Amino acid sequence: MTDLEFLDRAEQLLLAVEQGCDRINDATDADLDSQRSGGMVSISFANGSQIIINLQKPLHEVWLAAQSGGYHYRFDGQHWMDTKGDGEFFAALSRDASAQSGQALRFTA
Template structure:
């Protein structure tokens, strides 16, 4: 994958996270604050816990840091998959956000 291809796919992922936050906040009372700075999004939950998503451009990876740990994702041509076999990005983000928010949250591409 070329650098421009990575950035195109990664930007779509970051935009999907932002749109999911907007939808979650509009449809319920989760109150997930999302702050974007360049290639990084920080999700802040009412209990002050955070999930940080950032781009690792040289590696063509997206990294996710949550209370459960840190995860690295590579684009497989269709989805962002964990480099150690821990699953798909949006499934993992939904699981971790649900745990940290204390209520069911669903993020999608």
């Protein structure tokens, strides 16, 4: 993957996260606050916890930091997959956001 391809795919991912927060706020009372700063999106929850998603351009990775830990994802041609084999990005984001918000939340690509 070239740097330009990575940036295009990664931008799509960050946009999907932002749109997911908006959709969840419209459909639930989760009250997510998403903030974008360059290649980083932070999601704040009503309980004060956060999830941080940021781009690691030199590595062509997307990193996710949540209360459950830190995770690295690479695009495999179809999905952003954990570099240690622990699953797909949006499934992990949904799991961690649900845990931190106290209600079932679903993010999609």
